[in-house]
Amino acid sequence: MDAGKVVVGVFSAAIFSLTAYNFRYEIGDVLHFNRHEIAAEITLDNRCEFRDSVFVVRDQDTGDFARFYGRHAVLKTTERNRVRLEFDPNYKGVEFFGTEFPASKEMTLIADCKSSRKFVFF
Numbered sequence: 001m002d003a004g005k006v007v008v009g010v011f012s013a014a015i016f017s018l019t020a021y022n023f024r025y026e027i028g029d030v031l032h033f034n035r036h037e038i039a040a041e042i043t044l045d046n047r048c049e050f051r052d053s054v055f056v057v058r059d060q061d062t063g064d065f066a067r068f069y070g071r072h073a074v075l076k077t078t079e080r081n082r083v084r085l086e087f088d089p090n091y092k093g094v095e096f097f098g099t100e101f102p103a104s105k106e107m108t109l110i111a112d113c114k115s116s117r118k119f120v121f122f
Contacts, residue, residue, distance in 0.1 A: 035079040040103045042066070042073045042083070048113035055111055056088050060100055065089075077103045085109045 042057050057073050058065040060082040066075040067088065075083065085098030101107065 035081075038077060038079055038103065038105050040075045040077055040083065041106050042068075042075060043106075043108045044068050044071045044073070044085075045108055045110040046071070048111045050111070050113070054088055054091060055096070056086055057083050057109060058086050059083055059103070075103070079103060083107075083109075085111055 040057075044052055044055060046052050046055070052068045052071055056065040056067050057075055059075060059077045062077070062081070064075065064077070065086070066073040077083065080102040082100040083103045084100045085096065087094060087096040096111070096113075098109065098111070101109070
């Protein structure tokens with residue numbers, strides 16, 4: 001086999017794998033036709049210096065949010081809607097930038113303020 005074809009094949013496989021990983025949630029959305037209303041039970045793994053009560057989980061599609069009580073929150077949403085960890089809207093002048101994830105019945109969200117720049121003070 002020609003070495004050029006092997007290199008192109010390996011390169012193509014690597015690009016395909018990275019693209020599939022990057023769009024894994026969108027691919028999952030395409031494969032799930034029927035989305036049901038759920039009460040997502042979310043556990044907070046707080047690795048920040050902030051109390052658990054300063055965080056909320058927000059449904060990015062509807063804007064609804066739920067507060068954490070004792071490391072747990074329940075958010076009424078639709079399966080696979082994107083949810084994100086944020087600071088409670090009562091805290092003005094600071095924002096927390098969490099990663100969006102598709103909602104499921106049970107999930108754990110990690111608040112890690114040390115791994116990268118996740119919050120900004122105004």
